[in-house]
Amino acid sequence: MIEVTGLSKRYGDKRAVDNLTFTVRPGLVTGFLGPNGAGKSTTLRMIVGLDRPTSGSARVCGRPYHELPTPLHTVGALLEAKAVHDGRTAREHLRGLAASHHIPRQRVDEVLAMVGLTAAARKRVGGFSLGMGQRLGIAAALLGDPEILILDEPVNGLDPEGIQWVREFMRGMADDGRTVLVSSHLMSEMQDTADHLIVIGRGRLAADSSMADFLARSSHNGTVVRTPHAPQLVPLLQREGGTAESLPGDASPDGALLVRGVDARRIGELAGQHGLWLYELAPQRVSLQEAFMELTADAVEYRVTHSGKAA
Numbered sequence: 001m002i003e004v005t006g007l008s009k010r011y012g013d014k015r016a017v018d019n020l021t022f023t024v025r026p027g028l029v030t031g032f033l034g035p036n037g038a039g040k041s042t043t044l045r046m047i048v049g050l051d052r053p054t055s056g057s058a059r060v061c062g063r064p065y066h067e068l069p070t071p072l073h074t075v076g077a078l079l080e081a082k083a084v085h086d087g088r089t090a091r092e093h094l095r096g097l098a099a100s101h102h103i104p105r106q107r108v109d110e111v112l113a114m115v116g117l118t119a120a121a122r123k124r125v126g127g128f129s130l131g132m133g134q135r136l137g138i139a140a141a142l143l144g145d146p147e148i149l150i151l152d153e154p155v156n157g158l159d160p161e162g163i164q165w166v167r168e169f170m171r172g173m174a175d176d177g178r179t180v181l182v183s184s185h186l187m188s189e190m191q192d193t194a195d196h197l198i199v200i201g202r203g204r205l206a207a208d209s210s211m212a213d214f215l216a217r218s219s220h221n222g223t224v225v226r227t228p229h230a231p232q233l234v235p236l237l238q239r240e241g242g243t244a245e246s247l248p249g250d251a252s253p254d255g256a257l258l259v260r261g262v263d264a265r266r267i268g269e270l271a272g273q274h275g276l277w278l279y280e281l282a283p284q285r286v287s288l289q290e291a292f293m294e295l296t297a298d299a300v301e302y303r304v305t306h307s308g309k310a311a
């Protein structure tokens with residue numbers, strides 16, 4: 001469990017993180033999203049004690065990071081590319097880390113196997129591809145068999161096979177009851193991976209909800225309905241509290257409607273009860289990208305109106 005309470009960080013006049021409060025629960029993959037410069041990395045760095053908050057607190061397993069007796073056994077973090085001696089091999093690098101944290105040597109070979117780097121254990125890290133470097137970073141995070149994993153952009157630069165691997169790895173960790181907090185710019189990737197979302201904009205909390213609820217709130221939701229009987233169907237939908245508008249850009253002779261507020265099943269029932277023909281009844285699957293853009297655009301607009309000038 002990670003508990004962030006009233007967390008703020010100022011750099012001079014800049015509020016990089018502004019009064020954030022949220023909880024990251026075990027057993028779930030929690031996605032941490034926000035536009036560039038929103039304050040994600042700063043927040044993650046404060047959680048793992050690399051940056052000091054201006055105010056507020058971040059606790060992992062009930063304690064501030066610096067009070068954890070054995071931090072590597074509690075939190076494993078992959079933040080920005082770590083400083084690694086290029087001349088060392090992957091195994092030497094991990095053995096160094098293990099030794100300084102009193103972790104038995106054999107754990108190094110275990111984590112190398114977990115991330116698929118056994119064959120590269122004797123290669124010098126300087127010759128590693130970006131993807132191998134990411135795997136090595138994840139191996140380092142796993143050394144202490146931590147309850148909590150924090151991954152900042154773990155799929156950056158990975159090929160599709162690597163992305164798939166990270167996705168399955170995070171799912172496995174969450175299914176195992178661990179807490180997984182992951183930031184990513186790749187919305188399609190997050191949509192397939194995260195159970196829960198924390199979204200920030202300009203350092204502030206913009207959303208803290210399950211993936212399903214986050215998507216359900218989007219105005220992009222709706223059902224496309226194609227019917228020659230729109231004049232009869234639309235009042236029926238309105239009576240049920242729904243709205244119907246012409247589908248933008250649609251030029252077909254039957255005209256398509258985008259219906260909101262009444263689900264596809266009920267639309268079909270209404271049409272059937274009144275003998276109205278439907279040529280198409282298609283619920284729209286809103287993408288995380290669309291829902292995210294909508295939310296973060298709103299946050300910016302709100303701030304402009306609120307203060308009277310662009311913040």
Ligand SMILES: Nc1ncnc2c1ncn2[C@@H]1O[C@H](COP(=O)(O)OP(=O)(O)OP(=O)(O)O)[C@@H](O)[C@H]1O
Nearest residue numbers: 011014015016034035036037038039040041042043
């Ligand atoms: N050491 C620092 N000194 C001054 N400003 C900083 C410092 N670190 C971060 N910032 C500023 O704080 C804000 C938040 O930065 P941060 O890197 O946390 O955002 P982010 O959401 O991780 O962005 P990105 O997605 O681009 O990585 C930015 O405006 C950034 O310029």
